[in-house]
Amino acid sequence: MNPDLHSWLQDMVARYERPLCQYACRITGNPDHARDAVQDTFLRLCRKGVLPDDHVAPWLFRVCRNRCIDIIRKEKPMEPLTDARAAVLPAPDPSPAEQAGLRDAASLLLRKLAALPARQAEVIRLKFQHHLSYREIAAVTALSESNVGVLIHTGIQTLRRQAAQF
Amino acid sequence: MNPSNPDIKLTAYALGELSEDERLAVEARIQNQPALQAEVDQIRALAAQLETELAGESAPALTDAQRQAILAAPGAGHDRGRLARFPWRKISGFAAVAAVVTLVFGGAFWTATRSLHGTLLAQIDEKGEMAVMDYEEQQLDELLEELSPPDELADLVIPITPPDVEMDMTPPPDIQEFAAAPVMSEIVELNLASEAHSPLILNTLSSGSLANRAGGGRRSSLGGYRGVGKMACAPPPSSRKREENIRVLVNGVAVVSPIDEMTVRPNTESYAPIEGNAFQSILEEPLSTFSIDVDTASYANIRRFLQSGTLPPPDAVRIEEMINYFPYTYEPPREDVPFAVHVESAACPWNPAHALVKIGLKGKELDAENRPPCNLVFLIDVSGSMSSENKLPLVKKSLQLLARQLTENDRVSIVVYASATGLVLPPTPGSHLAAIHAAIDNLQAGGSTAGGAGIRLAYDQARETFLKDGNNRVILCTDGDFNVGITDSDELASFIADRARQGIFLTILGFGMGNYKDDRLETLSNKGNGNYAYIDTFSEARKTLAEQAAGTLFTIAKDVKLQIEFNPARFASYRLVGYENRLLAKEDFNDDKKDAGELGAGHTVTAFYELVPHGAEPPAPAVDPLKYQPQLTAEDQPAALTIDPDNASPEWLTVKLRCKLPDQDTSTKIEVPFTGTFSDFSEASADFRFAAGVAAAGYLMRHDAAVNSIGFQQVVDWTAAAAGPDPEGYRREFIDLLKNAAVLDSP
Numbered sequence: 001m002n003p004d005l006h007s008w009l010q011d012m013v014a015r016y017e018r019p020l021c022q023y024a025c026r027i028t029g030n031p032d033h034a035r036d037a038v039q040d041t042f043l044r045l046c047r048k049g050v051l052p053d054d055h056v057a058p059w060l061f062r063v064c065r066n067r068c069i070d071i072i073r074k075e076k077p078m079e080p081l082t083d084a085r086a087a088v089l090p091a092p093d094p095s096p097a098e099q100a101g102l103r104d105a106a107s108l109l110l111r112k113l114a115a116l117p118a119r120q121a122e123v124i125r126l127k128f129q130h131h132l133s134y135r136e137i138a139a140v141t142a143l144s145e146s147n148v149g150v151l152i153h154t155g156i157q158t159l160r161r162q163a164a165q166f
Numbered sequence: 167m168n169p170s171n172p173d174i175k176l177t178a179y180a181l182g183e184l185s186e187d188e189r190l191a192v193e194a195r196i197q198n199q200p201a202l203q204a205e206v207d208q209i210r211a212l213a214a215q216l217e218t219e220l221a222g223e224s225a226p227a228l229t230d231a232q233r234q235a236i237l238a239a240p241g242a243g244h245d246r247g248r249l250a251r252f253p254w255r256k257i258s259g260f261a262a263v264a265a266v267v268t269l270v271f272g273g274a275f276w277t278a279t280r281s282l283h284g285t286l287l288a289q290i291d292e293k294g295e296m297a298v299m300d301y302e303e304q305q306l307d308e309l310l311e312e313l314s315p316p317d318e319l320a321d322l323v324i325p326i327t328p329p330d331v332e333m334d335m336t337p338p339p340d341i342q343e344f345a346a347a348p349v350m351s352e353i354v355e356l357n358l359a360s361e362a363h364s365p366l367i368l369n370t371l372s373s374g375s376l377a378n379r380a381g382g383g384r385r386s387s388l389g390g391y392r393g394v395g396k397m398a399c400a401p402p403p404s405s406r407k408r409e410e411n412i413r414v415l416v417n418g419v420a421v422v423s424p425i426d427e428m429t430v431r432p433n434t435e436s437y438a439p440i441e442g443n444a445f446q447s448i449l450e451e452p453l454s455t456f457s458i459d460v461d462t463a464s465y466a467n468i469r470r471f472l473q474s475g476t477l478p479p480p481d482a483v484r485i486e487e488m489i490n491y492f493p494y495t496y497e498p499p500r501e502d503v504p505f506a507v508h509v510e511s512a513a514c515p516w517n518p519a520h521a522l523v524k525i526g527l528k529g530k531e532l533d534a535e536n537r538p539p540c541n542l543v544f545l546i547d548v549s550g551s552m553s554s555e556n557k558l559p560l561v562k563k564s565l566q567l568l569a570r571q572l573t574e575n576d577r578v579s580i581v582v583y584a585s586a587t588g589l590v591l592p593p594t595p596g597s598h599l600a601a602i603h604a605a606i607d608n609l610q611a612g613g614s615t616a617g618g619a620g621i622r623l624a625y626d627q628a629r630e631t632f633l634k635d636g637n638n639r640v641i642l643c644t645d646g647d648f649n650v651g652i653t654d655s656d657e658l659a660s661f662i663a664d665r666a667r668q669g670i671f672l673t674i675l676g677f678g679m680g681n682y683k684d685d686r687l688e689t690l691s692n693k694g695n696g697n698y699a700y701i702d703t704f705s706e707a708r709k710t711l712a713e714q715a716a717g718t719l720f721t722i723a724k725d726v727k728l729q730i731e732f733n734p735a736r737f738a739s740y741r742l743v744g745y746e747n748r749l750l751a752k753e754d755f756n757d758d759k760k761d762a763g764e765l766g767a768g769h770t771v772t773a774f775y776e777l778v779p780h781g782a783e784p785p786a787p788a789v790d791p792l793k794y795q796p797q798l799t800a801e802d803q804p805a806a807l808t809i810d811p812d813n814a815s816p817e818w819l820t821v822k823l824r825c826k827l828p829d830q831d832t833s834t835k836i837e838v839p840f841t842g843t844f845s846d847f848s849e850a851s852a853d854f855r856f857a858a859g860v861a862a863a864g865y866l867m868r869h870d871a872a873v874n875s876i877g878f879q880q881v882v883d884w885t886a887a888a889a890g891p892d893p894e895g896y897r898r899e900f901i902d903l904l905k906n907a908a909v910l911d912s913p
Contacts, residue, residue, distance in 0.1 A: 006237065013228075013236060022225035031226035039232040046239040107219050127181070128213060129220035134183045146174075153177040160212055 008050050013042060016057070019130050020064050026125060027068040037067035057132060058139040065140060112162050113155075120155035123148050176202065180209035438747070439481050442870050445741045445778060448734040454742055455729040455750040457762030458527065458771045459484075460717070461688060462710075463676060463700035465491035468867065470702050472903045477910050478867055485744030485864030486773065492860065492896055493714075494770045494853040496528035503836075504723040505529045505765060507821060511842030512850035515884060516862050516873045519782040521737070521844055523775045524854050525730075525821055529722050532767040539575035539636040540596070540719060542568075545624035547644040548582045548609055556702060557678040558609060561643045564675065564707035565606050571715055572596025579627045580605050583620030593631040621661070628670045637720055638670045639696070644687075645678040659693045663761075666695040669829070671764075673718060674698035675710070688747075695724055695764055713894065717766030723825040725762040725833060729755040730775065730821055735814030738783050743774035743861045755824060758833050765825070772857050776872075777818070818842045847884075855888035856897060863904055866911070878908035 020041060024034035041064040045051075051059055113121055119141075126137045134152070138145040172195070178184050179192040196202035228236075446454070464487035471478035499506040506528045514520035544565060552558040572578060576596030581589055591605035624640045632638055662672055672694025674687045691698035697718065699710045710718055727750060732740055742749075754760040765771065817839050824833040847855065863881045865873040882904045889897040 009237060013233060017228055017233075018225050021227060022223060025226055034226055035228055035232060038228060039236060042236040043239050046236065109215060110219055110223070113216070124216065125220065128216040129223070131217075134178070149174050149178050149183070150171075152181070153174040156177055156209055156212060157173075159216075160208060163212070 005046075005050060009042070009046060012045065012056065012060075016060050017042075020060060023061060023125065023130065024064055024068050026122070027065065028072055033068070033071050037064055037071055040067045057130070058136040061126065061130065061132065061136075061140040062142075109159065109163070112159055116155050116158060119143075120151050120158075123151045124155045127152055176205060177209055180206045181213060440484065440746050440868070442865070442868060443742045443744075443746060443749075445739045445776075445783075447739045448732045448737055452734065453729055453731055453752045453755075454740065454775070455727065455752050455755045456742060456745045456773070457748040457750055458726040458728065458765060458773075459486050459745060459748050459763050460490055460765060460769050460771055461487050461691075461698055462491040463688070463698055464488060466700040466702050466706055469899075469903055472906045472910075475906070475910065477907060480868045483864055483867045484747070485861055485868070486748070487744075488864045489744065489772050489774070489857050489860050490770070492856065492900070493894075494526060494528075494772060494857065495890075496526045496770050496853070498528050498531050498768070503530070504825060504827065507823060507836065507838045509821060509838060509840040509842075510851060510854050511818070511840075512845050512847050512854060512858075514776055515847045515855075515858055516865070516876050517776075518847070519779070521777040521779065521818075521842060522847075522858055523777060523818065523840070523842060524857060525728065525773045525775070526853070527726075527765065527769075527771040527823075529717070529765045529767055529769040529771075532716050532720055532722070537637075537716065537720060537767070539577075539633050540572065541577045541593075541628060541631050541633045541636050541638045542572075542579070542719075543624045543628045543640045544578070544580045544591075545620055545640055545642045546580060546582045546609060547642075551645055552678070554678060557645050560677055560701060560704065560707065561675075562606050562609060563704055564643075564701060564711050566603060567707055568711040568715060569596070569599065569602045569606070571712065572602075577631045577633070578602055579624075579631070580609075581620060581624040581627060582609065583623075589623065589627065593627065621658070625661075625665050625670060628665075629668070632669070639673055639719065640665075640670060640694075641673045641675060643675045643677060645676070659690065662690055662694040666693065671721060672696035676700045677702075692761070692763070695721065695761075697764065697766065709894070709896070714766075714768070717769040720767040721764045721828045722767050723765045724828050725758070725760070726765050726771075726823070726825040727755050727760075727762045727833075728773065728821065728823055730819050732777070732819045733815055733817055736779070736816075736818050737777045738780045739778045741776050743776060744864065745773060755822070758826070758831065774858065774861050775819075816841050848887075852888040852890045856885050856890070859885035859888065860900065863900075863907070867907070878904050878911055882908060 017038065020038045021031075021034050024037045025031055028034050028037065041060055044063055045060065048059075113124060116124070123137050123141065123143075126132045126140060127134075132140065134145050134148045137143070137148045141148070143151070175184070175188070175192060176196075179189060184192060196206065461484075464482065464484035467482055468478045468488065471482070496508050497506055508526040508528070509523065510526070511521055511523045514522040546558075546561060548558065552561070569578065574595045574597035577593045578591065578596055579589065579593045580591035590608065591602065594601050594605075596602075621640075621642075624642075628638050628640055666672065672691055673696045674691040674694075676687050676698060677700075687698050699706075699718065701707050701710060729752065748763065750760065750762070819840050821838040821840060823836045823838070826833045847858070850858075859881045862873055862876060862884070863878065866876070866878055866881065882901055885897065885904065886901050889901065892898055
């Protein structure tokens, strides 16, 4: 690899590893799958080469999102649930004790966020966690920009209404 | 932003998402409104809280091994990716099909899912078809190209193909051939039409088509952009040129900034860019070769624009499809040949110094008693997007029209696809009208997911009831956003082409608007040796499926190609009117393996050539003298090459025509020499005058420089004087549309 690309790539990994892992984990619900998706995303970035600064974030999130969806849909049919497998699989829902712990850890606001329709929660995370603009979010999610605006608006309104109730 | 909802705009304002103009507008609105101001503050407070809390969320990290694998990966930017880019770009339009479908589908499943965790997995699994559809990161390349400011368009290096998937993306041989054709042929030399020549291109030039859409300045096709097609990999300079147009426009008029509109176009109609054919020197290019095209969808689409009070985007205007929309009174063939050829000439109405030559074909007519039996399989999209009044309800009415013409020898089946694929009508004799009508009546739009093995099931049905001497045809009714079970776009095209070779043809009926994917449907129907029509009203359904049903359903000749040889003693240059995406290389004419258009029973096909006599040429743009080879002048040429106008043939041109009978693989050739006259336009036949008027209207809508001296009103006069008896009212309707266009076009 040429040295410029290598150091650029190092920068990109340092900067986007955590945001992408957060994002991927939200989509796949599985840290291992999230890591795989993020690794795959960066490998694709290697092959692609240096991108203009303002393209990097939407490119990475878009590719990462697609990798996650690929992984989810490939995962299920390849792993039939056998007794042996069921024994080692974690229960789908956190145990009551874990739930209590989670509740304490996550703020009220984040729990409300998690209760929003998935698409609203996703664009809100892209906006406020990953600081993408409406246009970039549109590029990542393949929604239209105005659709992104509507989703964010609706999500924010719901969160505000709920905040007012408490 | 959606301007109709001030609340959404307020949120966008609070989050700093508005453009300068919009921001000032909102500020003016909330200035004396403490309630609105408070709302903005609350939104910002919530946003800040979200940012803080989300920043603190835990996340998994990559393992060290993963990080090392990334940084040790082979580098980017090697040439393999770029080499592979060209064919990929050609097929990228098809990938867009998958992406669009995925978008619709994906939307549904995101909404349906309340949590991103366990339920999401379950959702995806339930709707297993999703797994078939493919997101492609290449989609993003196009997206990002659109995102980038216009000036960067040409500079952005995007090697498309990751090496490990290179094999998968190599299109099957027929597509490759198709995609590569412009490079090898002299069509490249013609003009940018070589790009449009491959109907597979979709998005690569979208910035250019955008400029057109915004109604930009008139662009010239006279000598413009020659040779650009050679650079098929790079965005053509013309797109940048047009980009400039749009910026001028943006400054003058309140138009959305190009970037905004490029990134997000809620209206997903897509048109491959069309560059009008340029004038060709007869000495340099004595042969003009093209495939016939009897599709008429562009006209119906243009009508929709004009009826709704807008001029159509220039790239939606296919002049040959406009001309061929109208029935002409050409004599059918007298002997037992598939069609008759009629050639006529007159002075060109938009430039009387030029001659206009009309070549008309008339297909053999089939009488109802003697027509071969039909084996029709309707493949109907019943997904949710089809529910509006001008889609599925219109499909039903259309099919009932068609069903009424069937007899007991015919077979009809109906396959539907949406969330499920199913056979709703097993093969049924055409005389069992009640059963057919009941099946049609019961069709309902529903289900948010497209998918299933629709197209395979339809072709399987067609094969099961295959009628050896009959007309075996799948009729796909869709609004264009279709995913019929084979999601790989190449695979879909080659599947259709393969079945066409087995004798099952494809007709596509496009319904509805907004999602209408014009060029894609045309490509697919061409692959299937079929035709496609755009049906937007009941009267259009009547025209396609009742009055001209024979033409729609019965192919009497396939792979019909025309090659015209011009006599350089009589004329200096020529141009073909329309047919930009039907141009063929001259070698293709005698190559029976090259696919071309089909002619239906009773169909007429009309093509015009505008001929420039010696002395009437526009001043040619200066070309620098050659550096490495001596410039040939008239005196240097061998005697055999010089043309003595007095001893040369008086003929203007020779029309050569090749076609195959529907069940044959070798073609026959017909040659028709033609000696024309420069008669006054007003003395030409009514068909000639009307069709020439349609061509002129097409050029006006395409903003072609050659018709600068005329306006829509003149075309109204020409066509009104040539409307003739017009029993169905098609010509009168066109004249009304032209009146709309005249009003819309006036400054």
